[in-house]
Amino acid sequence: MSYQPYDPTAPQPLSANPYPAVSHHSPAPRVVVQVPxxxxxxxxxxxxxxxxxxxxWCLFGLPCILAVILGHLGLHETRKGTKSGRGMAVAGLVLGYVFVGPMIAFTIMLFFGAAVGAVSPTPTP
Structure with a gap:
């Protein structure tokens, strides 16, 4: 057999099967992951x-209080790994804690301002 230099412009022989050979063994097993x-x-x-x-602000911070309570319950449920959703629980806790303080302060100021205004009305000239 003599050495022939490769010429990319020369026509190449076509193979009968242009796809790579496939093994006739059984297909790879599927991995099924159960998500809790x-x-x-x-x-x-x-x-x-x-x-x-x-x-x-319209609901006087009630959704934020519920978010904090349910967030702690959600963290407790997801701790052992039997349930998923730990990220949602943390998101609810963060949103609840960030907004529960100002909303409670706003609610207290609103009610105390209304009570003080009702007890000592300002005289009109």
Whole structure:
């Protein structure tokens, strides 16, 4: 057999099967991963946290308080790994804690301002 230099412009012979050979063995086994169910408390915590951010001033901080309570329940449920949703629980806690303080302060000022205004009305000239 003599050495022939490779010429890329020369026509190449076509093979009968242009695809690589496939093994006739059984296909690779499928790996099925079971995802644990999501924690309902964690999901509700995130939903109430978002509601508290969007409309908590109108609802006197109640969604934020619920987000904090349900967020702690969601963290407890997801601790052992039997339920998923730990990130949603943390998101609900963060949103709840960030907005629960100002909303409670606003609510207290609103009620005390209304009470003080009702007890000592300002005289009109």
């Amino acid at each position: 169910p999501a924690s309902g408390a964690a999901t509700a915590s995130m939903v109430f946290g978002i509601l508290g951010v969007l409309g908590g």
